[in-house]
Amino acid sequence: MKYDLNEKYFTTREVAMKCRVHQRTVQRWIINGQLKAFKVGPKIWRIKEEDLLEFLSLNK
Numbered sequence: 637m638k639y640d641l642n643e644k645y646f647t648t649r650e651v652a653m654k655c656r657v658h659q660r661t662v663q664r665w666i667i668n669g670q671l672k673a674f675k676v677g678p679k680i681w682r683i684k685e686e687d688l689l690e691f692l693s694l695n696k
Contacts, residue, residue, distance in 0.1 A: 644685040648673075651683055655692075665691070 648666070652659040663681070665671040672687040 645682040646685065646688060648681050648683070651688060654688075670695075 646654075648659050648662040651671075652662045655662070662671065666673045666681055666683075671683060671691045673681045673683045676682050
């Protein structure tokens with residue numbers, strides 16, 4: 637997947653800090669399909685801002 641320069645992306649660490657959970661929890665959400673994300677490297681994930689907002693609204 638290519639980056640859209642008009643879109644904001646977060647790392648798993650940034651999402652973990654925003655959600656006040658461990659980074660591994662965010663990785664589990666991704667692996668379990670609860671949070672949409674895409675890989676940019678062997679162990680590097682990026683989460684689109686709109687996908688994070690959708691996840692947060694569904695998990696209030």
